[in-house]
Amino acid sequence: MKVRLAYSKVGKIRFLGHLDMAHLWERAFRKANLGVAVSAGFTPRPKVSFGLALPTAGESLVEVLDVVLDPAPSAERELDDLAPRLSAVMPAGVEVTGAWVAGPQSIQEDVVATTWVLAIDRDAEDTATRVAALVAAPEFWIERERKGERRRDDIRPGIFELRTDFDPSVLPADWRSAVSASALVEAVVTTSGRGVRPTELVDALFPGDEPWNVMSRVIRTHQWIERTDAPCAPFSVRARKELPHEQRIAVG
Amino acid sequence: MTSLWSRVEPLLARVRKPARYIGCEDGAIEPRHGQGKVAWLLAYPDVYEVGLPNQGLQILYEILNERPDAVAERTYAPWVDLEALMRERGIPLFSVDAHRAAGDFDVIAFNLSAELVYTNVLNMLDLGGIPVHTARREPSDPVVVVGGHAAFNPEPLADFIDAAVLGEGEEVVGEINDVVRAWKASGRTSREGLWRELARIPGVYVPSLYDVVYEGERTVSVTPRFADVPATVTKRTISDLAQWDYPRRPLAPLTEVVHDRLAVEVFRGCTRGCRFCQAGMITRPVRERPAEQVRTMITRGLERTGYNEVSLTSLSTADFSGIEDVVSSIVPDPTACGAPTVSLPSLRVDAFTVGLAAKVASGRRSGLTFAPEAGTWRLRTVINKLITEADLYGAVESAFANGWSRTKLYFLTGLPTETDDDTRGIAELAAGCVAIGKKYTSRASVTVSLGGFVPKAHTPFQWFGQNGVDELQRKINLVRGAASRGVQVKWHDPRASLAEGLASRGDRRVGRVIERVWRNGGTFQEWSEFFDLDRWLDAAAAEGLPVEWFTTRHRTEDEILPWQHLSAGLHRDFLWDDWRAALDEHGLPDCRWTPCYDCGVCTGDGLEHVVASPVPPAGGSQGTGQDLARGGEVPVVVRL
Numbered sequence: 001m002k003v004r005l006a007y008s009k010v011g012k013i014r015f016l017g018h019l020d021m022a023h024l025w026e027r028a029f030r031k032a033n034l035g036v037a038v039s040a041g042f043t044p045r046p047k048v049s050f051g052l053a054l055p056t057a058g059e060s061l062v063e064v065l066d067v068v069l070d071p072a073p074s075a076e077r078e079l080d081d082l083a084p085r086l087s088a089v090m091p092a093g094v095e096v097t098g099a100w101v102a103g104p105q106s107i108q109e110d111v112v113a114t115t116w117v118l119a120i121d122r123d124a125e126d127t128a129t130r131v132a133a134l135v136a137a138p139e140f141w142i143e144r145e146r147k148g149e150r151r152r153d154d155i156r157p158g159i160f161e162l163r164t165d166f167d168p169s170v171l172p173a174d175w176r177s178a179v180s181a182s183a184l185v186e187a188v189v190t191t192s193g194r195g196v197r198p199t200e201l202v203d204a205l206f207p208g209d210e211p212w213n214v215m216s217r218v219i220r221t222h223q224w225i226e227r228t229d230a231p232c233a234p235f236s237v238r239a240r241k242e243l244p245h246e247q248r249i250a251v252g
Numbered sequence: 253m254t255s256l257w258s259r260v261e262p263l264l265a266r267v268r269k270p271a272r273y274i275g276c277e278d279g280a281i282e283p284r285h286g287q288g289k290v291a292w293l294l295a296y297p298d299v300y301e302v303g304l305p306n307q308g309l310q311i312l313y314e315i316l317n318e319r320p321d322a323v324a325e326r327t328y329a330p331w332v333d334l335e336a337l338m339r340e341r342g343i344p345l346f347s348v349d350a351h352r353a354a355g356d357f358d359v360i361a362f363n364l365s366a367e368l369v370y371t372n373v374l375n376m377l378d379l380g381g382i383p384v385h386t387a388r389r390e391p392s393d394p395v396v397v398v399g400g401h402a403a404f405n406p407e408p409l410a411d412f413i414d415a416a417v418l419g420e421g422e423e424v425v426g427e428i429n430d431v432v433r434a435w436k437a438s439g440r441t442s443r444e445g446l447w448r449e450l451a452r453i454p455g456v457y458v459p460s461l462y463d464v465v466y467e468g469e470r471t472v473s474v475t476p477r478f479a480d481v482p483a484t485v486t487k488r489t490i491s492d493l494a495q496w497d498y499p500r501r502p503l504a505p506l507t508e509v510v511h512d513r514l515a516v517e518v519f520r521g522c523t524r525g526c527r528f529c530q531a532g533m534i535t536r537p538v539r540e541r542p543a544e545q546v547r548t549m550i551t552r553g554l555e556r557t558g559y560n561e562v563s564l565t566s567l568s569t570a571d572f573s574g575i576e577d578v579v580s581s582i583v584p585d586p587t588a589c590g591a592p593t594v595s596l597p598s599l600r601v602d603a604f605t606v607g608l609a610a611k612v613a614s615g616r617r618s619g620l621t622f623a624p625e626a627g628t629w630r631l632r633t634v635i636n637k638l639i640t641e642a643d644l645y646g647a648v649e650s651a652f653a654n655g656w657s658r659t660k661l662y663f664l665t666g667l668p669t670e671t672d673d674d675t676r677g678i679a680e681l682a683a684g685c686v687a688i689g690k691k692y693t694s695r696a697s698v699t700v701s702l703g704g705f706v707p708k709a710h711t712p713f714q715w716f717g718q719n720g721v722d723e724l725q726r727k728i729n730l731v732r733g734a735a736s737r738g739v740q741v742k743w744h745d746p747r748a749s750l751a752e753g754l755a756s757r758g759d760r761r762v763g764r765v766i767e768r769v770w771r772n773g774g775t776f777q778e779w780s781e782f783f784d785l786d787r788w789l790d791a792a793a794a795e796g797l798p799v800e801w802f803t804t805r806h807r808t809e810d811e812i813l814p815w816q817h818l819s820a821g822l823h824r825d826f827l828w829d830d831w832r833a834a835l836d837e838h839g840l841p842d843c844r845w846t847p848c849y850d851c852g853v854c855t856g857d858g859l860e861h862v863v864a865s866p867v868p869p870a871g872g873s874q875g876t877g878q879d880l881a882r883g884g885e886v887p888v889v890v891r892l
């Protein structure tokens with residue numbers, strides 16, 4: 001049975017890379033005594049697939065993975081049990097927030113956009129001005145690497161929303177207090193193709209500065225799927241209908 | 253003690269592999285510091301991925317944290333990118349557990365598993381804000397201790413350490429803890445007072461309490477400065493491994509490390525008597541762990557860590573009594589991703605061992621490694637690695653027959669008495685292996701890995717003058733030239749072997765060279781991208797020390813060796829006789845199953861082998877029960 005898990009990754013553990021995180025999950029399933037189906041072939045691999053890669057040092061409230069459990073959970077209760085069981089064996093900072101039966105589509109196919117909150121260690125007013133300027137700009141070209149080649153891309157079309165005035169209540173309390181001196185910027189960006197990365201946003205806002213000198217923390221708060229008739233809110237920490245700007249994300 | 257985390261944290265997004273510095277591993281122990289406790293910082297002088305799996309460090313970490321009067325944290329050498337940021341901002345070396353400053357600890361204990369890491373020891377002390385010279389340390393500075401295999405000749409580090417511990421640490425750490433705790437309670441009076449107390453502990457060597465006199469290049473005397481300081485310090489050995497079922501909470505890292513699997517030590521010590529092998533000589537006698545305990549440690553360890561691979565470690569795991577039973581009893585876990593994989597490092601070179609490896613290997617059979625060490629039977633009798641060609645070809649045949657398509661053969665070059673025929677013999681053996689492999693698969697390939705031999709203290713070869721850089725390179729080229737199709741030759745940089753030789757058999761004066769190399773930026777010398785022999789040669793020249801004298805020169809019988817006042821339990825006579833026997837091409841079977849040679853270890857320490865099986869293992873061991881003369885025959889004639 002293909003099960004989709006949503007989990008958060010915050011705090012020290014954010015410094016663990018995507019690949020290491022994948023290995024950690026394999027160990028976690030074994031520690032929680034959950035059987036995972038393996039691929040056929042000479043070198044069987046456990047059937048676990050991960051969604052959008054979270055950049056190392058980035059945090060998230062909504063990461064997702066699909067895992068084929070074998071034996072499958074036999075009852076609803078057992079499915080509900082997965083979250084606490086797995087949270088208990090993952091390191092501090094990783095918490096499984098939900099588990100449900102996944103549809104046939106892969107995570108990658110599902111997700112089209114993601115929301116980030118950036119903690120910017122610069123003057124709040126200056127940050128707001130720069131944000132407004134970037135929103136007003138019809139295009140914004142940056143140089144970046146793509147499949148080993150350096151090229152220039154216009155990232156502006158991939159930035160759906162960018163603002164400094166937003167409701168920060170979704171952010172964990174200790175996260176907010178850790179960045180209380182920083183200006184917060186919320187960004188909704190595309191994940192299709194090469195996507196737009198938080199460090200690229202910072203580069204666009206504060207050109208020439210080392211992004212991680214400007215941005216002290218960055219956290220993913222939502223992942224968005226195109227289908228609006230989704231039965232539940234797989235990629236949101238809150239129920240989708242509560243999200244006021246859901247409809248405004250025009251994708252595709 | 254305060255945490256440096258808030259200062260370290262902002263740097264981590266800017267460095268490579270930041271997970272090296274966050275701690276949080278499975279099995280990590282939350283440190284509880286407090287009054288009346290001795291705080292230990294267990295340090296590994298290389299990068300996290302190399303240091304984390306170190307079993308010695310993991311064992312001491314647990315044993316110390318179990319004590320009510322001790323607390324232990326860990327640290328590893330920060331990679332160069334983070335170090336630069338730390339120095340820029342004045343952030344000192346910190347522990348990975350609770351990010352406390354190195355200077356806040358009472359004891360810093362370095363695990364030395366190799367010699368080229370010495371410059372990192374100095375660098376870590378300096379980064380920790382601790383004076384690198386012992387003589388300049390105040391009573392408030394941490395006590396700097398070293399242990400591990402390389403600590404058996406700690407002379408090159410004499411100026412930088414307070415004490416070296418010889419041998420196994422399980423018992424002695426507690427005794428050191430008692431001394432340091434008492435010293436702290438008495439208000440940390442003079443450091444010398446502490447040294448005197450430390451020197452009373454068997455196995456603890458305090459270099460500052462000895463006067464060393466040199467005449468020209470030679471060491472003429474090493475004398476204790478006080479009557480109660482022992483003239484000879486002898487290593488510590490635990491008599492019964494069964495009493496030490498550590499680590500009980502193995503550390504499973506979050507990020508990938510060099511040995512990313514559960515490790516269970518099945519025995520300690522090795523009496524195969526390979527003359528080049530320091531590890532074998534200094535860890536005698538053999539002490540096996542009871543099979544039942546091995547099984548329990550495997551089951552518990554896999555459960556705790558979630559690993560599905562276990563490595564049964566020792567210097568020669570196939571020699572463990574009843575190894576077959578143990579590996580076949582590792583129950584396949586139906587719920588997890590299949591049965592756990594068992595890996596047997598240090599495979600013995602024979603068909604039986606390969607059969608065993610085949611039984612436990614996972615689906616993917618990437619490669620199998622054997623270590624014949626020398627190219628001809630003659631030279632193998634010199635180094636006492638009593639493997640016949642039949643053994644090797646049998647092992648390789650079995651490997652290919654069992655589905656492996658690649659084998660790797662480890663050889664040393666620059667061994668005592670080695671002739672060009674011996675060196676070329678390496679290529680011939682490899683060709684023979686390829687020919688066998690071709691019978692099974694067209695993809696058969698053999699990799700020859702060549703290491704330049706570096707003689708080590710406390711071995712029969714401690715008197716041997718190692719080959720210089722040019723000679724080693726010539727021999728490497730000889731093997732490359734003679735290598736046939738299907739044989740790939742890889743080699744260790746001969747320049748690194750020379751620097752390693754200097755640090756391995758150096759005396760106290762070599763410390764000045766190490767310091768210079770470090771001051772000139774030579775850290776991470778185990779890493780080829782940072783190693784530079786010129787730095788070492790320039791430093792030695794600046795200090796007026798002839799490198800050849802320490803490296804390529806044969807020592808004489810009457811010479812006082814710089815480590816002569818330190819003992820691994822082996823009689824000097826035994827080592828000398830074994831050196832002469834080597835030159836006479838005379839092999840010596842394993843003393844586990846044959847009469848004792850009185851090397852000194854068991855008798856001197858009241859120890860005995862702890863071996864469950866009264867007979868040598870299937871497949872034979874190191875000449876036991878074999879007709880050594882038959883090694884000259886070549887039962888399988890293979891020519892390409």
Ligand code: SF4
Pocket residue numbers: 523536537538843844847848849850851852853854855
């Ligand atoms: S004392 Fe004898 S039995 Fe013990 S390790 Fe030495 S040679 Fe072997």
